Amino acid sequence: MTKTGWMTCTGVALIVLFSSCGYLFAAAGEEIYQVEPGFKLVPAIIMVTLLCVYIGVGILSRVTETSGYWVAGRGIGKFGNGAAIASDWMSAASFMGVAGLLYLKGWFGLGYIIGWTGGYVLLLCLIATQIRRFGKYTIPEFLGDRYDCHTVRLIAAAVTVIISITYSTAQFKGIGLICGWIFGMNYNASVFFAAGVVCAYMLISGMAGVTRNQQIQYVVLISAFIIPLWILIKKAGGAGILPQLEYGALLSDLLEGKVASGTLGAAEIEKVRQIYLPWGAGSFYQFVALVFTLMVGTAGLPHIMIRFYTVKSEEVARKSVLWGLFFIGLLYWSSPVYAVLGKFWNPLGGQQVADVIILSAPERAGMGIAYIGYLAAGAMAAGLSTVAGLLIAGASAIAHDWYATVFNPAATDRQQLFVGRIFTAALCAVVVVTALNPPALIAQIVAMAFSIAGNTIFPVVVLGIWYSGSNKYGALAGMIWGLGMTLIAMAGWIAGIPAFGANGLLPATSSALLVCPMAFVLNILVSNLMADRISEESADRSDNILRKLHNLPGQVDEAPSGEKLPGTHMSEGFKP
């Protein structure tokens, strides 16, 4: 199907959906909305329509080649990839959890916002262009080739799978909440239902369908998230023009005790001031540790990095980061509005208020049952798009990096595609089993995934690109240190050891401030100590990869599928 055909189909589907929303909204009236779990016809119709669109897009994007399955045939543009990055990124936790977190933690919670956005600058400056120039399928493949070492490849593949499973598991709490709310399903049924939908389009279309669906899902989730704000801010006394700026005055009033119900007493004002002053909910060290961990974790997440393989050229890779960050920014500029409005109406609410701060917004705005359905569909889209991106990254790590590279390098394209589908389904099954017994809270599980990525993947990828002296021994030392320390911190946190708790020196969810720089140092030290153990052939292969990554003259590899300009401006050697 042509690009125009795609856009037409998607556009028609969305127009039909929005039209039905408008009609149903008018017909539903205000008295019907409710937030209790149970089957709700109108929201269920909206949700099912969107799920059918996703599956339809999957069927129309079906692929018959491995490059289509893993990297969408490298045909994605900057806006498309930007939307897919944003959609991949914005999980159920971002959609529903961040506003609640900001409601409870106030200023300190903003650390999540700068951590999750600042990581994209690292990604752009240090990784995106070079990964696109490498131009293959997966991050473990890049590491395995660059360090010329199957052990590095397999550790990276294992970490990718661990991140895929933990991060996907975290999505199902939100997805379960939505399915219970709209269809009246229990949590276990919701997990099977959502996993079934994701599998349906992922197995048929691979990355091609996942990417197209992520673009649609971005439109659904961001519109569902932002639209209620205009009505809510007007109800709170704002002009209703730009809620993302208007809530500042509400916040300033809040600090003086002015809320919807009148003026707070002195003790209550002090409680509100405490969470909105910088160090009321955490120390400076905790803030910096959290921000740093989320940044390097963001830049080290394999499912975000592989998005750069899917684009047409390295220029598109760079510009898609810019657009992706802007699309993500739209959500993160809006989340604090919900949190402050929540405080305005309910200044001393606890976890229960925070949990439903987004889902109860249409009810408070008086937007009717149809919009509740659309908002739920937005939250579902956020969860599904992230799960799909993660499962593709995880499955590619097993099917491509283990099966097609290590176990059976002679596999034909057809065999690789078949095995890719088998492992995608298998990984989905593992995620379902894990999600049925989730280990902890959404934000904490996701934050642990960031620690793993930031301590294990980020240092080895950055040094692999920018430090020619880094070799497989250094890479292994750095990765084992990063992964080991993250797991120790996690175990300590679960065991209740104070040093690994939120107030400890090495908080499990913010461990990268200490562990990640050490992983860099270890990699460099061990690489230099073991440099004479690297064979000349291995050094030549690594050198060749580095020439490819930096467009240096003298590379003798196959032609990269991305932008490649013959160059002769570097005269110095680039041997590890």
Next chain:
Amino acid sequence: MKAEARIASSVLIFWCLLSFGIPLLIFLAGLSDPSGLGASFITRARFLGFPLHYWLIAQGCTIGYILLCKLYCLLWDRRVIPARRTRP
């Protein structure tokens, strides 16, 4: 490659200032607050209606990151691509 590294390091210096310099400034300014909550002239100042310390982190940093990404792309187009074209 040198041009690429120079652009990346320049942008990363600004990234570091935004990400850690602003929280450090807020921390240093708030050291005189006996309650330990970090109240200072930054938390008392207002910008676009917001308490300044809140706006700087909630919007200032993220807007700054987007501008840094734009700057990186612009610098790349102006310095790296012309340098490649002029290669012998």
